[in-house]
Amino acid sequence: MYKLLLCWRYLKTRYIALASIISVMLGVATLIAVNAVMKGFVHETQDRLHGFLSDLVLETASLEGIPDADHYMQRIQKVAGQYVAGMSPTVVVPAMLGYNDYNGRYITQQIMLIGVDEATYASVSDFGQFMQHPQNRKQLNFLLKEGGYDVYDHTLADSPKRKARKQMQYAGWAHRRRNAIFAKRIVAPEGSLEGNPFYRPGQASLADEIAGSQGTDFNPATEQHTGCVLGVSLCRLHTPTNEEIFRLLPGDDVEITYVTAGRPPKPLSAKFTVVDFYESKMGEYDSQFVFVPIRKLQELRGMVDPSTGIANFSRIQIRLKAGADLEMVRDLLRSQFPPGSCFIGSWLDRESPLLGMIRMETAILNVLLFLIIAVAGFGILAIFFMIVVEKTRDIGILKSLGASRRGIMSIFLGYGFSLGIVGASMGLGLGLLIVRYISEIADVLGRLTGQPIFDPTVYGLPEIPAIVQWPTIATIIVGALLIAVMASILPARRAARLHPVEALRYE
Amino acid sequence: MSELSTFDQWTGAMTAHRAGAPSATPVLSNTVGRLLAEPAELNRYVSASQPQTATREIVAAHYIRKSYRKASMEIPVLQGVELAIHEGEFVSVIGPSGCGKSTLLHVLATLDAPDSGEIRFEGNRIDNLPAAGRDILRNRYFGMVFQFYHLLPELTTLENVLAPAMIGQSVLGYWRRRRQFRERACEMLELVNLGHRLKHKPSELSGGEMQRTAIARALVSRPRVLFADEPTGNLDKSSGEEIMAILRRLNREQKLTIVMVTHDPRVAEQADRSVTLVDGRVVAA
Numbered sequence: 001m002y003k004l005l006l007c008w009r010y011l012k013t014r015y016i017a018l019a020s021i022i023s024v025m026l027g028v029a030t031l032i033a034v035n036a037v038m039k040g041f042v043h044e045t046q047d048r049l050h051g052f053l054s055d056l057v058l059e060t061a062s063l064e065g066i067p068d069a070d071h072y073m074q075r076i077q078k079v080a081g082q083y084v085a086g087m088s089p090t091v092v093v094p095a096m097l098g099y100n101d102y103n104g105r106y107i108t109q110q111i112m113l114i115g116v117d118e119a120t121y122a123s124v125s126d127f128g129q130f131m132q133h134p135q136n137r138k139q140l141n142f143l144l145k146e147g148g149y150d151v152y153d154h155t156l157a158d159s160p161k162r163k164a165r166k167q168m169q170y171a172g173w174a175h176r177r178r179n180a181i182f183a184k185r186i187v188a189p190e191g192s193l194e195g196n197p198f199y200r201p202g203q204a205s206l207a208d209e210i211a212g213s214q215g216t217d218f219n220p221a222t223e224q225h226t227g228c229v230l231g232v233s234l235c236r237l238h239t240p241t242n243e244e245i246f247r248l249l250p251g252d253d254v255e256i257t258y259v260t261a262g263r264p265p266k267p268l269s270a271k272f273t274v275v276d277f278y279e280s281k282m283g284e285y286d287s288q289f290v291f292v293p294i295r296k297l298q299e300l301r302g303m304v305d306p307s308t309g310i311a312n313f314s315r316i317q318i319r320l321k322a323g324a325d326l327e328m329v330r331d332l333l334r335s336q337f338p339p340g341s342c343f344i345g346s347w348l349d350r351e352s353p354l355l356g357m358i359r360m361e362t363a364i365l366n367v368l369l370f371l372i373i374a375v376a377g378f379g380i381l382a383i384f385f386m387i388v389v390e391k392t393r394d395i396g397i398l399k400s401l402g403a404s405r406r407g408i409m410s411i412f413l414g415y416g417f418s419l420g421i422v423g424a425s426m427g428l429g430l431g432l433l434i435v436r437y438i439s440e441i442a443d444v445l446g447r448l449t450g451q452p453i454f455d456p457t458v459y460g461l462p463e464i465p466a467i468v469q470w471p472t473i474a475t476i477i478v479g480a481l482l483i484a485v486m487a488s489i490l491p492a493r494r495a496a497r498l499h500p501v502e503a504l505r506y507e
Numbered sequence: 508m509s510e511l512s513t514f515d516q517w518t519g520a521m522t523a524h525r526a527g528a529p530s531a532t533p534v535l536s537n538t539v540g541r542l543l544a545e546p547a548e549l550n551r552y553v554s555a556s557q558p559q560t561a562t563r564e565i566v567a568a569h570y571i572r573k574s575y576r577k578a579s580m581e582i583p584v585l586q587g588v589e590l591a592i593h594e595g596e597f598v599s600v601i602g603p604s605g606c607g608k609s610t611l612l613h614v615l616a617t618l619d620a621p622d623s624g625e626i627r628f629e630g631n632r633i634d635n636l637p638a639a640g641r642d643i644l645r646n647r648y649f650g651m652v653f654q655f656y657h658l659l660p661e662l663t664t665l666e667n668v669l670a671p672a673m674i675g676q677s678v679l680g681y682w683r684r685r686r687q688f689r690e691r692a693c694e695m696l697e698l699v700n701l702g703h704r705l706k707h708k709p710s711e712l713s714g715g716e717m718q719r720t721a722i723a724r725a726l727v728s729r730p731r732v733l734f735a736d737e738p739t740g741n742l743d744k745s746s747g748e749e750i751m752a753i754l755r756r757l758n759r760e761q762k763l764t765i766v767m768v769t770h771d772p773r774v775a776e777q778a779d780r781s782v783t784l785v786d787g788r789v790v791a792a
Contacts, residue, residue, distance in 0.1 A: 002673035009661035397657045400618055401724075402646025403674045404639060500618045501610075504657065 002398070003407060007414045010387070011422070017415075020383055021423040023376035024480055028427025031369045031476045032468075033434040038362040039472070040465030045282075046355065051126030052280045053347035054088075054317035056330055060342050063093055064261045065303055065312030072316055072342075079336045083324040086123035089313040091115035091297050096257040097234065097290060098269075101247040109234060111290045113258055115297030118142060124319040127291075130278040131229070132168065133250075142227025142293050144275045147172035149250055153279070167246050175251035176273075180221035225253060226296045227275035233287035250274050256290065261301045261312060270300055373480050376423070377487035380416055384491035388412065395495050396503025409496040416488025420481040428477065432468065439463035564630070565764050566592040566615055566732055571624035573610055584610045585621070586787035592732070597758040597765045599775040602784035608768040609736055611784065615766065616649050616734045617641040629731075646675045650725030654737035656717040658709040658724075665705040668692040668724045675728065688727075695723040699753055715746030722753060726763075733757070735767040739774055751777050 011017070058076070060066045069089035076087060095113035100106055118140045122128035131137045132150045149171040156162040170178075193199045235248040248254065252274050259265035272292060280286055295311075298304050303312035320329055326346050333344045348355070388395070395408055434441060442453040442464060454464050573585040584607040592598050600608045613619040615626060617633055626634040633644060645651070658667045672688040673681055681688065696702050699719035709717055718738060725733055735754065739747030755777060757763045767778060775781045783790045 002670055004678065005666065005673065006659075006661065013661055393657065394659050394661075397659060398670075398674065399642075400616075400645060400651050400653075400657070401671050401674050402642045402644075404642045407674065501613050504618075504653065 002403070003411045003414055006411050007418050010415050011418055014383075014387060016383055016386070017380075017419055020376055020379040020484075021419055021426065023379050024373060024420060024423025024484060025427040025430060027369065027373035027376050028424050028476055028480050029430035029434060030372065031366065032428065032431025032473055033438065033466075034365055034369060035362070035472050035476070036431075036435045036466040036468050037438065037464060038358070038365065039467040039469055042355065042358050042362070043467055044465045045358065048280055048282050049351045049354070050347055051129070052282060052285055053350060054124040055320040055324075055326060056318040056333065056344060056346050057350075058316040058318065058333070058337065058342050058344050060314050063259065063265065063314070064263075065091060065314040066341050067305065067312050068310050069313040069316060072313075075336065076316070076318065076333065080329050080332050083320050083329045084318055085321045086120060086319045088117050088120040088124045088317050089294065090117075090121070090315045090317060091294055091301070091303065091312070092314045093258050093297070093301065095259075095290070097230075097254055098257065099235075099248055099252065099254040101235075107247065111231075111234065111256075112288045113256060113297065114289055114291050115294035116291050117294050121317075124317040127278065127280075130280045132232070132277045132279065136229075136276050140229075142229070142275055144176065144224045144227065144251060144273055145172050147174050149276070155279075155281070163243060165244050165246070167249055171250040173251065175249050176224070177221045179251065180219070183220060220253070224273040224275070225271045226273070226292060228254065228256070228272035229276045229278050229291040230254075230274055231286040231289050232277040232279040233283060234290070248274055250276055256292075258297075258301060261303045268300065370479060370483075373483050376480075377483040380419060380484055380487040381490060384412060384416065384488050385494070387415075388491045388495045391495070392498060392503050392506040395498050396500050396506065399498070399500035400504065405496040408498075409492045412488050412492035412495050413485060416484045416492070417481060419488075420484025423484070424477045424480045427480070428473065431473075435466045435468055438466050563594055564591050565594045565628070566766070567627045568611070568615060569625050569627070571611070571614055571621045571626070573607070573614060573619070573621050584787055585614070587624070588784070588787065588789055590615075590782060590789060592764060592766055594764055595758070595762040597755070597767070597779045598782060599767045599769055599778035599780070600782045600784055601769055601772060601775040604770060606784045607787045608770075608784050612734050612736050612766065612768045616651060617644055618651075643675075646671055647728050648731045650728070650730035650733040652718070652721050652725050652733065652735040652738045654740040656709070656714070656721045656741075658717055658720055660709050663706050663708055664696065664701060664712065664720050665689070665692055667709065667720055668695055668727050670724060671728045692723070692727055695726050696720070698726070699723045713746070714742050715749055718742060718746070718750050719753065722750070722757075726757070730763075732764045732766060735765060737769055738767065739769070739771070747774070 058072065073087045073089070076084065091114070093113050093115075095111050097109045097111045098106060116127075122140050128137055128140050131140065132154075133145050133148065134150070134154075135145060135148075137154075147169075149168045151164050151166070151168045152162050153165075230248065235246055237245045237247065239245060254272055254274060255269050256272055257267050257269040259267055278286070278289075278291070294313075298311040298313075305311070320326065326348065330344055330346050330349075337344060398408060398411075439454065446452040446454070568588050568590040571585050571588040571590075572583070574581050574583040576582075588607075588611055590600075590611070600611060602608050610619065614621050614634070617626070617636070621634055624634075625632050628644065628648065633641070636644070659670065662670065669688055669692045672692070676684070676688075693702065693705065696705065699722050701716060701719050701723065704712065704716060704720075709720070712720065718741075722738075733754075738750050738754070742750065751774060754765055754767065758765050758779075765778070767775075769775050
């Protein structure tokens, strides 16, 4: 009983111990906040990866692909039909994207050209949700819309920090018609050229030549080429003020140079019309992939067997039903499709290096931050030695009243434990507050330092993601308490071993 | 006399056990545990103490030697002290500074161990008891009063007086009987005329009040012997007289055995019997 009473009194009267309480508190709070944010980022990244990639992918080794996606899908359905929610074949081929930017400069970029089935592709990944036109998010198609493309990033909800993409309000047929006006040949009014010394009747003008080279019956103001969906980073620039500028808009035409499926592959090019952008917020994907209709790509590349109409494909993306065991289904399919012509992998297999990296970063941060608490532990150690020296006489008194060694020791262990409890619970409160108001804190810090701590456009998140995990918090608190108790063991032993008579004489 | 027999039983058992198998600690802790759990034992704190009729030896020191080591020098302090305290006696130990009277008191109260010789309490040897046994002795059978009061500064007067009860009881045991303990502590504080100072911290008390608190604390567990180490040494004349009056009254009314150490002959002569200590030896009075 006296142990509890004395612990309590020491806690209330020794303000020096507050120093160690505060360091325990800060350590615990930082650990909680950092873990929550790291977990938030991992979660977001996984979400996006998973959203972009489907659960499982059956892929072929050759760019040429292998025939008959329907046959493969039937086999998959037969083997693992009860787990499969959707399947979609794709054709993947490296390609070059070429276009004139607004300065009239011709720009060529390396891309991955992906032919997708617009009817089923949205069912195997969240691809549809990355579109910039609301209608495409409902049902993807490769037709240019009249207008109505998102000016604000729809995933940022109504975060005050999101910036308008002013150019996007002109995108669509309106933009295409405007372009067509500039490209239209200028016809001189009847008779106005009489007397012009440079006029040579019967000779085609420059405008005639351009118009002639584009073909005669294609009217860019009312017609489009096959649609393509570009990754938003492919044609996006950031100004120094962090505004976004697009070199292309939905409605512009591009040339894509791809390789055929023949032997040897030959480069060919075709014109496409940009009909939408997609933004998955995974930089790697947004700056690489261009989506076109699969049938068109198969035709262009010569992947369709003219006699049967059966086409080659390069991948089948498979989405599983909720709750299905990813690895189990993967292994099941692997056993049915022995490696050779095709290979089956899960999205985790493809992105495990990235996720592993984030996990490793979290582990390193945790070790470093636990060192902060360990520093707090040494603070407790030092302060406790001081308190034991200060309390030497009291220890002698307690011993003369019959307190046992173990009793004296447990006073100081209990004191350390209660410092740990107080520090850890204050840290828990502070940590949860930080997690709750992390965006506001980042804003204030950003304003104070003049350097934005968190820019939503960098990660494409409306605010800093943070996920509180109670098991993690429990581990942190137990760890902090353990450190506090361990730090008090040495001073407590010293106190317990004091000789009562010498302790009583101590002045 | 039930508690007495219990005590004899366990001290005897412990001594025997110590002589026989010094390493078998579970037996020891069982003995102590049983003692702590014994309801009759707990009753000591609250039931009225038995009147002492027979005048027999309660504490006895036989040929006590004790020396201190300072660097490589050995300084002998006690050089074969022979002393017997009878039940209900008020004995003062007097002697010049440095003659070893305080050390003798510490050795008698088991705060310190003699180099050789033996201490007997009610006929049982106690100087070689294990730490747990000595803790219980100091907690329940001996009361201690010091020159510098030695109150715990963080606790109030009442809590200081309750400290021995808190130390001797488990948390639960104390909690269950906290009313009785509190009553007993208040009673003791009334006895030393401090009933009005229950909530004061030691720093808010005068020297005399602190010493009276210390006496109340020493009495709260109904000790068999009260050891007082220069109880008036740090007090002015009137406070000192007040303390001595309390001690004399306790001795007279409650038949409390008191062993008091002092260097002041005027204080010493208020006791029934004076023992003079010179150079670590008892000199015939």
